[in-house]
Amino acid sequence: MALKRPAPPTAPGPTGGVMLRSIAEIRRDPLAFLTRMRGEFGDVVQFPIPDPPTYLVSDPEAARRVLVTNARAYGKRTIQYTTLSLVTGDGLLTADTEQWRPQRRLVQPAFHHESLELVSVHVRAAVDRLLDRWRDRDGKVVDLDEAMMHLALEVVGSALFGSDLSADADRLAKATIEALDIVVKKARSPLSLPMGFPTPTNLVLRRAVRALDNAVDAMLAERTRNPLVAGQKPRDMLDLLLAVHDDGSALSKREVRNQVITFIVAGHETVASALTWAWQLLATHPQVWDRLRAETAPVAAEHGPVFADLARLPYTAAVLDEVLRLYPPAWLITRRSLTDDELAGVKVAAGSLLIVSPWLVHRHESLWVDPEQFRPERFLDEAGQRRRDLVAGAGYLPFGAGPRLCIGRDMALLEGVLVLAALAPRIELSPVGAAPVAMPLVTIRPQGGLPLRLRLLMAK
Template identity: 70%
Template sequence: MLRSMGAIRRDPLAFLASMRSSYGDVMQFPIPRPATYLVSDPEAVRRVLVTNARAYGKRTLQYTTLALVTGEGLLTADTDVWRTQRPVIQPAFHRASLDLVAVHVSTAVDRLLSDWSARDGQVVDVDAAMMHLALEVVGSALFGSDLSADAERLADATLAALEVVVKKARSPLPIPVAVPTPTNLVLRRAVGRLDAAVDAMLAERARRPLAAGEPPRDMLDLLLTVTSEDGTHLTRAQVRDQVVTFIVAGHETVASALTWAWHLLATHPAALARLRAEVDAVCAGKPVTFLDLPHLPWTAAVLDEVLRLYPPAWLVTRRSLASDSLGGVAIPTDALIVMSPWLVHRDPSAWPDPDGFHPERFLDESGGRRRDVAALPAYLPFGAGPRLCIGRDMALLEGVLVLASLVGRVDLEPVGRPPQAMPLVTIRPAGGLPMRVRTRKTPIG
């Protein structure tokens, strides 16, 4: 393992792939404690996440490090806290919120288009643009479309804290946060700023509460009004943790998928032409809306295939709470289970031509989007089982709307060398994704 440290840091995805091809679908790393396994067999992964999910928790280095920023938000909360919180928070992701997200997407897309029109013919960083767009969408969904200075401060503080956490996670020595190292001090300050920003945001909301009978204006209103079975509201700390979690979990993931979508479309002209033709036939030059979504199966399949090839959440980890058996290998209690959707999605026994871009995999015989996508055993961009991504529908809606809204309005031409996938919090192109942007005179066709 010590000899492999260089390879792990240089290219973690290639390292994981080499471990799997050399040692098989369930392999143990030679690390004394905790016993650590890389599990890539789709059936075994399903067992951990779905059929025997009760035997696994989230007390892993991956999630405890992230929890330094997100606290006990849904993503990082371990079993007991999570069990009480998920049903309370679920309503914030119901249909009414998704309708609102669609409105926020079109505002963000218009802003991006006006920026790109002003830079017609120039090279832009599509990765940075998608990060900005996704942050704007999740920010508006949480705090309303009139993004106040408080909301911007909160998003900035979250990202600053996340950056320190990523740096900390990459350090070979896991130094406890209480030790005043320079990184820990920066983290402490960043989290302090984050808490102050949440306080300001909640104080502002308290000044303009919902009138009796007024529907929630955004997800923050929903979080402030949801009640648990015993009639209690979320505490201030719980609201803080969920807000920060949604920014962290719902921003870079969507941006990463969209960035890779533009790269793959630009390098697969037939898929791009089909996408444009579909949008043209359905929307005929009018803005794409929520109601158009069921009629855009190819666009949805493109996004499904992007998420297969470049799953933003490339690593999912669990801690075993009981002994188990995975793919015939005995797993002790308190073992660390590492699963990589990147590997599972490129399993040749489940996906013919696994490295190829073939959105048609996700269509049925009649050309509609396959109904069983969420149940495919070797497909888990949003995880699976009880801890399935709560934002899945929101992310798919946002992704399809952004692709369909932009594809007829701009041409994005690759420049420079093909991007190299760099797995950080999500998989991002190393050095961004420079592309030449040209606005289209005839929007579609």
């Protein structure tokens, strides 16, 4: 049988030889490699991979076409999402076009205004517990990466599932990271064996997934003891997932499990990654921290911060916007084209893999002045208010865009602002040693954690 000849490339890009010579760089610093590829070949780069043809898209309008204006022509059957589904199953994040819409409709009420108001209560409790844990750490080095993972996991557990994960947070955070690190490894290694094979990697992944499954089982058992009373409004996402509808239909146990794991995974490491980089940037930009402290100290001293304080915290929101620009936790968004299309003048055949990298779009010199600089005020207008035109623009994609826009965006922004506002006036952090290397795994994490020296300034 004759082998199918690969189609000729439709966009500039590196040769196979260049890729081979770049293997060490790709391993050591994948973000630098992507930046170099865009610098050398432009806004649509084609990698020398025949099947599927693979493109890196950094042109903001082309990215918008993939995610928003022609979103129907792009699905999620990509290696990244297929591998992630080894952990999450077909939950909302990985579900492809046909199963996705009813899932989104089902869980959307968990993110309505009144549910978000309650998030501030959960954030406050988690911050208080963190300050308790830090009480005897004044003057010592603490790992902000670990602290933010723990905190974000507690918030997602209590806000969405009414579950107190504080006792189990470290174990669960470890299981999530273990599982996601292996997901990344498998997605990057074409030779990785399917889960049925007992390779060391697969065994670690199975163990981590079991730990997550046990946490879900415990949550469900607790809810069986405390079910929704007939006529009562769903209290949180778990009630929505367990609801039996008027026509008698309900999610299967497996479907509930997939959504719970999806929300634990999608809802905590992302927020934790953003907050971790926020502390690193604040620790190295004292003038930004001074301004942040000036805005947040009065709010913290009064009572808060609580949901109603958000309007008083525009600079804090701008700090978070700028952190998400420089360190977008979801640094890659992938899609599979379902039909032929054209992106920024490049013909893209059906079946191609499209890689949109917010990391590159957010550093595009045609959109951002001094893109490498940490300058929160770029997100404020002359009246000192948040620039909504900028956060909704084509050049800013920390939460994706279009129909698959992050469902947790408002919760994440609220949580991020509240954590910064609660901690910024109470602590000081200073760097110890060299700046951390940003490692892009499922999210961007500081390699080896983020050790910073802690000073406690105010009691809770």
